[in-house]
Amino acid sequence: xPGEDDxxxxxxxxxxxxxxxxxxxxxxxDIVVRFARIVxxxxxAAHDAAxxxxxxxxxxxxxxxGGSLRAWLCAVARNVALNDLRSARRRARRQESRxxxxxxxxxxxxxxxxxxxxxxxxxxxxxxxxxAALLLYAVEGMDQSEVAxxxxxxxxxxxxxxxxxxxxxxxxxxxSS
Amino acid sequence: xxxxxxxxxxxxxRAFAREPGASLAFGTRLRLRIQGEQAAARxxxxxxxxxxxxxxxxxxxxxxxxxxVNWSRPVPKASTQAGLxxxxxxxxxxGPKGEHAQPxxxxxPEPRPPAHSPTQTPGERTPDGPLPEIxxxxxxxxxxxxxxxxGPRQTPQPxxxxxxxxxxxxxxxxxxxxxxxxxxxxxxKELGAVLSLDRAARGKVRYGDTESWREFTxxxxxxxxxxxxxxxxxxxxxxxALLRFEGEIVLHAQDGGCRVxxxxxxxxxxxxxxDLQLEITAGELRARLAGVATFSVSSSGLRLDVxxxxxxxxxxxxxxxxxxxxxxxxxxxxxxxxxxxxxxELPSRLVLREELETEPAGGLYSxxxxxxxxxxxGGNDAVAFKFRPLHALLPGEVIRVRFRASKAKSLLVQMFxxxxxxxxxxxxxxxxxxxxxxxxxxxxxxxxxGSGKVKPDVGxxxxxxxxxxxxxxxxxxxxxxxxxxxxxx
Numbered sequence: 001x002p003g004e005d006d007x008x009x010x011x012x013x014x015x016x017x018x019x020x021x022x023x024x025x026x027x028x029x030d031i032v033v034r035f036a037r038i039v040x041x042x043x044x045a046a047h048d049a050a051x052x053x054x055x056x057x058x059x060x061x062x063x064x065x066g067g068s069l070r071a072w073l074c075a076v077a078r079n080v081a082l083n084d085l086r087s088a089r090r091r092a093r094r095q096e097s098r099x100x101x102x103x104x105x106x107x108x109x110x111x112x113x114x115x116x117x118x119x120x121x122x123x124x125x126x127x128x129x130x131x132a133a134l135l136l137y138a139v140e141g142m143d144q145s146e147v148a149x150x151x152x153x154x155x156x157x158x159x160x161x162x163x164x165x166x167x168x169x170x171x172x173x174x175x176s177s
Numbered sequence: 178x179x180x181x182x183x184x185x186x187x188x189x190x191r192a193f194a195r196e197p198g199a200s201l202a203f204g205t206r207l208r209l210r211i212q213g214e215q216a217a218a219r220x221x222x223x224x225x226x227x228x229x230x231x232x233x234x235x236x237x238x239x240x241x242x243x244x245x246v247n248w249s250r251p252v253p254k255a256s257t258q259a260g261l262x263x264x265x266x267x268x269x270x271x272g273p274k275g276e277h278a279q280p281x282x283x284x285x286p287e288p289r290p291p292a293h294s295p296t297q298t299p300g301e302r303t304p305d306g307p308l309p310e311i312x313x314x315x316x317x318x319x320x321x322x323x324x325x326x327x328g329p330r331q332t333p334q335p336x337x338x339x340x341x342x343x344x345x346x347x348x349x350x351x352x353x354x355x356x357x358x359x360x361x362x363x364x365x366k367e368l369g370a371v372l373s374l375d376r377a378a379r380g381k382v383r384y385g386d387t388e389s390w391r392e393f394t395x396x397x398x399x400x401x402x403x404x405x406x407x408x409x410x411x412x413x414x415x416x417x418a419l420l421r422f423e424g425e426i427v428l429h430a431q432d433g434g435c436r437v438x439x440x441x442x443x444x445x446x447x448x449x450x451x452d453l454q455l456e457i458t459a460g461e462l463r464a465r466l467a468g469v470a471t472f473s474v475s476s477s478g479l480r481l482d483v484x485x486x487x488x489x490x491x492x493x494x495x496x497x498x499x500x501x502x503x504x505x506x507x508x509x510x511x512x513x514x515x516x517x518x519x520x521x522e523l524p525s526r527l528v529l530r531e532e533l534e535t536e537p538a539g540g541l542y543s544x545x546x547x548x549x550x551x552x553x554x555g556g557n558d559a560v561a562f563k564f565r566p567l568h569a570l571l572p573g574e575v576i577r578v579r580f581r582a583s584k585a586k587s588l589l590v591q592m593f594x595x596x597x598x599x600x601x602x603x604x605x606x607x608x609x610x611x612x613x614x615x616x617x618x619x620x621x622x623x624x625x626x627g628s629g630k631v632k633p634d635v636g637x638x639x640x641x642x643x644x645x646x647x648x649x650x651x652x653x654x655x656x657x658x659x660x661x662x663x664x665x666x
Contacts, residue, residue, distance in 0.1 A: 022208075
């Protein structure tokens with residue numbers, strides 16, 4: 001269920017109070033944009049998708065029937081982003097900027113920042129479901145049911161995706177600390 | 178070494194730690210879009226209401242006509258044929274059989290034809306357009322009202338001035354030819370105008386998200402709510418303040434000045450010694466400028482480089498020749514970048530111009546106005562007038578005076594600083610007797626008359642302008658115009 005504050009804000013938003021929307025945007029814009037970015041691998045597309053999610057919330061604050069508001073926002077942003085990604089043009093652009101999985105250099109001794117950049121780049125090469133699940137579960141701290149709501153899947157599938165992502169990360173970066 | 182699950186999660190968290198969230202402009206863009214959608218919805222509602230009203234009126238008219246025709250019509254003789262006279266449906270004798278096959282053409286409902294007659298031809302009908310909306314809009318007042326400049330003597334912008342339109346000359350717009358509302362925003366306050374732009378700038382403007390972008394050119398007037406985009410620096414004025422930007426900004430009028438929302442990239446702003454309040458915002462970050470500074474927005478925050486004066490924020494102030502990064506958490510000092518691109522290649526602009534066709538606003542207290550010239554006769558006299566408001570010295574200022582002097586031994590320009598209680602002066606070193614010429618000098622290089630060593634500081638407020646002539650008894654000084662221009666330092 002949405003938190004009490006979220007519920008109050010949603011009720012105010014339903015009453016036409018744009019201040020409530022501002023509060024919700026301030027609270028969730030970062031997570032929604034980060035999540036959309038991990039889905040699209042494109043900053044501009046991520047912002048577009050996140051904006052669309054908030055606009056849809058503004059248009060219909062009662063669309064959230066239950067569950068977590070942030071998960072709902074993530075789910076809408078993901079759907080929007082994936083729909084947009086189906087266009088060939090954006091796909092082509094995305095492919096250009098997307099690092100190839102096999103091109104990721106093997107872990108070497110390097111500064112911490114470089115190492116983390118490599119880890120981040122490697123995460124981008126994971127399947128969409130795995131990297132999204134990893135971000136929401138391991139980084140943003142959502143529970144499995146929330147992640148499942150955001151990804152439109154089951155908690156078991158989320159668990160599997162997170163395990164798979166962890167395994168790949170472990171294999172790739174086992175040599176480095 | 179193997180990583181535990183916690184370590185892997187920690188690795189992922191650290192990898193994402195530097196990942197930025199939403200851009201600073203995210204909330205602003207969202208609000209703009211929502212405002213645009215709300216405006217579009219309001220317009221749709223208005224059209225719908227207007228359409229419904231017109232339809233209802235048309236239906237009422239038709240109903241009245243139907244009733245009138247039926248009641249006033251003489252009763253036909255062959256009333257048994259549904260009231261239709263036989264002459265109205267002549268059955269051709271030699272027509273094809275099929276045409277006669279209709280059993281009773283006259284038995285079709287009759288009262289319909291009168292109902293159609295008044296509105297049968299589209300050209301004769303009441304227009305379907307939203308009449309109430311059209312009647313509401315023919316008020317061009319926002320476009321012709323005087324500029325809301327900060328001072329009483331707004332400096333003219335060459336090429337951007339339009340002669341005021343007398344109310345009597347305003348034609349009522351023809352509903353058929355009136356432009357769509359999006360190009361004529363109502364009641365938007367005029368804030369300034371575009372001064373110059375690089376060809377590569379591809380400057381675009383729109384008013385609200387529902388409008389499409391269109392290109393602008395130098396001289397384009399900027400109204401409240403203008404959203405501007407440019408790929409290279411574009412300079413514009415807000416009253417007497419100069420701004421320059423590349424990226425994307427939105428202008429908002431507010432009491433005593435203007436708020437500039439920086440959505441992308443960088444902005445240069447200069448309101449030094451002006452009474453125009455200038456607030457620069459990037460998302461929820463706010464900065465108030467009194468001076469000259471550049472502002473750059475990025476995912477890390479709003480960077481401020483202050484060249485003159487100061488910038489105030491909720492987290493503290495940034496003084497001149499220093500820089501800082503303003504974030505949601507606070508203000509972090511940065512190395513000042515004097516060479517910022519926007520500090521360079523600034524367009525020169527007019528600060529003040531006195532044509533001397535009539536007395537200046539502050540009043541001419543020495544000399545007289547004659548035939549569009551300010552004239553001073555005599556061996557020891559001057560043309561002198563007061564500034565109103567006081568003129569504050571700005572960086573890069575140049576004073577130009579077009580004058581003619583006859584039988585003069587010396588010429589001296591002076592401006593009085595009330596705080597020092599002393600004049601600053603510039604002695605004219607050479608001139609051609611009896612010929613029109615233009616004197617040009619930097620007021621910042623003038624020296625005080627007391628010690629002859631002190632120069633005025635930026636921000637020094639001058640009370641008056643005096644042009645002295647010393648010479649023969651019949652010496653003559655004529656001044657055509659005086660202007661103060663700011664050029665790049």
